Amino acid sequence: MRVLLVEDDNAIVHALTDILSAEGLSTVSESTQSAALAQLESQHFDIALLDVTLAEGNGFAVCAAARKTAPSMPIIFLTASDDEYSTVAGLDMGAVDYISKPFRARELVSRIKAALRQANPAERILSAGDIQLDATSAQVMKAGQELFLSALEYRLLLYFLQHKTRLITRENLKDAIWDSAGEYVSDNAINVYIKRLREKIETDPTEPQIITTVRGMGYKVGK
Structure with a gap:
């Protein structure tokens, strides 16, 4: 662009x-x-x-x-x-x-x-694995079924998909959440938010395939 x-x-x-x-x-x-x-x-x-x-x-x-x-x-x-x-x-x-x-x-x-x-209408649809997010309607689908996310979960998923294939650090996430939540976010809170989001978007949250952990560095979303 x-x-x-x-x-x-x-x-x-x-x-x-x-x-x-x-x-x-x-x-x-x-x-x-x-x-x-x-x-x-x-x-x-x-x-x-x-x-x-x-x-x-x-x-x-x-x-x-x-x-x-x-x-x-x-x-x-x-x-x-x-x-x-x-x-x-x-x-x-x-x-x-x-x-x-x-x-x-x-x-x-x-x-x-x-x-x-x-x-650019194609840019409105963001995806990873079997997850699709329509940024215009704020609708999130998994394998054709609609998911219902909280505002903060949606904000997190949107950020992850907008930065797909890049390393996303905890500081990146704190900035993204702080902007939307309006308050300081701790490392423990990040863990909780990621866990809740994975429980909704991952087929097996114990073996995440969409939001993967880069040990000691942060997270990454693949294609």
Whole structure:
């Protein structure tokens, strides 16, 4: 997935580039309207993150051009402005989301992934083994039968499937759960949550095949 980032604050550019790279997203950044338009004319992007106010030009003009060159590409506006006019104007131009600065990194990544899933229907269905998760309806199926997970169990499973084949550490899980639960999560709590989730998604929870343990390191979900 390729991201066009149009932002003239170097600190934000560097921070976002690192965050998106860690999520497997390739980022091309530009700080001016004219440079962004040139990128849209010459390259394909899966999503665009646009600052409204630029040193040269503005994000609205970039959005208008993108709607012509890449009409199906999702656009998210990033801006320090939270006034109603700018929000409505951006959404009316076809943006799928509007995030005011300062923003939380994990929240931004989550909203970027949501926009990509909406633009790419195949990305809405996540699977491992005989488990399928529909991120649009939040429905989880095992071998064709629906599973009923708690909100926290669903959040954990979604995180595991979104990071399939990667090593997932306990710190990764704490961050993911902390964001959704709003409170600190201990190692013992992680053990309990994983045990409960395995009891629902694994054919034999004592011999897990979907969420496997990487001894001394964390967990991994295979294909």
